Amino acid sequence: MEGVLVTGTATAELEGECARCLEPISDPTEVTFQELFVYEDRDYSSEEDDGVSKLEGDLVDLEPLLRDAVVLALPFQPLCMEDCPGLCVECGARLADDPDHAHEAAIDPRWAGLSALRQDEQDQD
Incomplete structure (x- = not known):
């Protein structure tokens, strides 16, 4: 009963350019996420508070959670095809x-x- 556990899956369309040939690419991606949002009335020390997501009233702000999940799923060097010669x-x-x-x-x-x-x-x- 510490808070609300949010688990989900999100899909997004990623757009960018190939790292080798600079052609535009568009790839769908699917990410999964899970985060515990704690109630605001819980007592946490300042050290514990840094990485804790909190409920804002009865609302859950999923934007930072989704943004982090999608950014971590991005390829380091996106390619238009696996063997792109550049x-x-x-x-x-x-x-x-x-x-x-x-x-x-x-x-x-x-x-x-x-x-x-x-x-x-x-x-x-």
């Missing part, structure tokens, strides 16, 4: 749209002058 590091193209995407090998700027000589040599032949 974006090209050079041009930013989405690799899932073009799996054969490739670039020529980058030339070290210190050797760029030599590649110009090689090009001149090929032009003369």
